Amino acid sequence: MNEYLLFLIVSALIYFVYRVVMSFINRMSKKRKYAVNAVNVLKILIRVVTIILYIIALVVIIKIPDEYLVSLTSISGIIIGFAATEIMSQIISGIYIISTKPFGVNDFVQLGDTEGIVLEIGMNYTVVQRIDGTLVKIPNKKILDSKVKNYTIKMKDELEKNDINEDTVEEIKKISESDEKKKKFQISSILSKQSTTNIKKLYKNFSDLILEQEITRYTFEIQVYFDEKPEIMLKKLDSICKKYESVYKYKPLYSITSFGYRATVQFIITCPDALVIVDQQEKLINDLTNVLYQEEGI
Amino acid sequence: MEEGDFLLSLGSFFVGEWEIPFMGLLILGITLILIYILTKLFSKIMRKRLRVKGIPPDMYNGIKFFFRIFMAFGIVILLTYLLNIDQKYIALISGIVGTAISFASMKAINNFIAGIWITLTTPFEIGDYVKIGSKEGLIIEISLNYTKLMYQDKNITMIPNIECLKTNIINYTISTTWFADQIFKLESQIEDAKEEKIKNNDDVINFKHQKQKLERMKKNYEQIKEVQNAIDEKEPNLNKKHSKYVDDDRIVRYTFSVALPKKPGKNFKNLEEICKKWAKEFEIQPKFIVLGVDAHIHYYFIIITPDPMDIIDYMDDFYKDIYKKLFSD
Incomplete structure (x- = not known):
């Protein structure tokens, strides 16, 4: 009987500490305006810790037989193990990317179907800034699954x-x-x-x-109707390449990769600075469209 | 032990020296009824208390689920105790049952932990305009199981948190503090690097990269600041009401693409007119850039506004305007 009394006292003590901590958190959150979510998570974590404390008190004071203990821990262990797989694999793939370095910060990359400059490689997400300026967060686990073009x-x-x-x-x-x-x-x-x-x-x-020291060799494709005379069409493309030679330091090249209803023209831009390519891309394509599809009377 | 002994010992109970057969079963029945009544009472009290405290119903369901599992566990222990079954069987059975339960509840618990993870790492917050995978909308609520999104048709959809961990996230809402933090970090790093003399070839590239990144970040930051200043100047003569999702620190920079016929001159003129027209609604005149040519020309619009609700409210009209302008004559 003595044990049960001790257990009651200890559990009352745990409850008391729990209440004190909770009220402290409430007061702090009101004062300092932390995000509501963060406070809620903290509260849940504290609740979990108190439950674990209760269980420990139960085990230590009342001496539950080993069989129960083994079964309890096995169930909870399996549950927690399975639950954490997703996040653990996230973290491990993050570490993998950082250590093997398939790409670095400031590289111009294509990850899956997202193209842009790598701003940050974090534990959970890799942040890529697309050419149009939006930031895309790609889960590291997804990067491992998809093709990477650097x-x-x-x-x-x-x-x-x-x-x-x-x-x-x-x-x-x-x-x-x-x-x-x-x-x-x-x-x-x-x-x-x-x-x-x-x-x-x-x-x-x-x-x-x-x-x-390093170069960025970016390729992109456009589709063109080759309905004019070849001399004129190719001359137009050449003139654009020439115009952008001074911008990129090296002359952009183009090659025709397929010829169907529309011809696919691949541009190869070589530049020592990836950021220049991103900044100029919009102007380059604007020029291309203007040259290729000139309208009369405007 | 003879064959009949097992059945006789099943539920037999000793009172002093007297062995009463099946007494255990009787006790078991009574306790089961008691437990049933107790659980009913407990769940009623819990529901009331949770409602008072304003905890969402999905939380309550989760608690109920766990409570039931523990009850089942308790009943199993009681059974073995009262029916004199060997205790090592418990370990055996619980191993099997535990695996089954954990496999079954894997998704639910994964979701739960993903919720905690998201609230800790904050890839997005309430009031952000985001694209999660292919779903696009305004974030209204982040609970532990689901993230609630408001689509452009104003329907509210719940996305499981685990989905947010697996797919690309585009956060169209940009906060100035994030960029300011990044710039501060980079600046301090570059200062540290200057103190030690750089000799290694790799370090030179690294140093260059950091400088480039800083430049990039500063460029982004200045753009945002510029926009915010423009908005601030305009503020006094605003007569439009903002929604509750407007924050001093954040702006929405929304991009979407349209494919238009191959008439660059005409397109440019028309789109410019549309952008000018919409400058009133979006505080800042929308921009457009060209980023692709195939059968059509692909234009990317960049819309900047302090209020994410603007995008939900006006996108439809914006598309209609483009359609009207380009194909009317």
Whole structure:
């Protein structure tokens, strides 16, 4: 009987402490205007803690037989384990992304069907600012499930991949700084000695790219009716590319990827700064539409 | 132990030296009836108390659910005690039952915990205009199980909290404090980096990135500030009533796309006129940009307003205006 009395006293004490804490929280929330949600969550957590305290008191003082204890804890353990899976997997995928770095902050990326600049990589969400300026929060778990396209290339990694040593880079640097003619030819001849096809293809047109620290190589598609004479149409596209060479530092390229009822034209923009691409995208497409679909009389 | 012993010992009870068969069953019956009455009473009292305290009904249902589970557990223990069944069976049965229950209640509890998670991490707050997955609307309530959204047709829909963890969230409401915080953090980081001399190549890129990010954030922040100032200047001569979701700190920057025929000159002129017309309703003149060409030209409208209810109220008219303007003649 003594045990039961002790248990009653202890539980009364726990209840008293619980009331005191609750009233304290109420007063604080009124004073400082915390968000209602946060206060509610805090209250629930405190309730859960008190229930756990009661159970501990029960177990310690009244000495419940082990079988009951085992069954109780097994049930509650399984429930909590299953419930936490979702959030645990969120957190773990966040850690995974931060540690493996498929993309970094400020990279121009395509995650699933969202395209934009990475503003923040957090534990739960990765924040991407789209070209139109809206912020999209993408759950890290979803990123792991969907395809990731990183338009930003770190040149250091790229050189390592293609087995180009620092000596060749130095050599290229010297050539590009000198006033010699036929710079392009010389650089490409040096690169062809390395005999890696990938890098030759990528940098066929601008070999200076190797000297940049990082570049963003963004591609997007537009669909065009090729109903005019080819000379005129292609000239229009060329003129746009030429116009934007000074903006991006490297000349944008275009290629026709499919030719059906409408032709699909792919633009490849190369620029050392991803932010420039985002800022200029709207102007570029506006110019494109204006040039391609000129209306008479306006 | 002979075969008949099990049935005899089932529910037999000792009073002194006398063994009374099936006494346990009698006691069990009485206690079950008692428990039934008690639960009825308890649930009545609970319902009354919760109503007084203003706790939502879904909370009450959750409590009832857990209460029932614990009652069932208690009854099982009572059964084994009164019918003299070996206690190790309890551990066995409870293992099975526990797994079954936990599998069954996985979603409910997941939802519950997701609710706590959302209130702690706050990807959105009450009064934000958001897009969760493909559902778009104004957030009216965040409870522990559901998030309530008001659609553009003013219907209120409940989205399970677990859904919010799994899909993309676009929060069209931007708070200046968030950007201000970010800028402050970045500035302090850059200052720290300056003190240590940067030598490593990776660090140089990192440093550059941070600076770029700061620039970006500042640009965003200035845009918002500009808009807020414009709104503040306009405030005295406002005769429109704002809804309760307006906050000094937050503005709504809503974007949506329309696909229009391939007449850029005509489109530009007409859309400009529409934007000018709507400047009155939305405090700030809406903007539009071109972001795609295929069979149509894709225009993105950017509407900035302090009141999220504006978007729910006027979007329909806005679309109608575009339609009227572009296809009337």
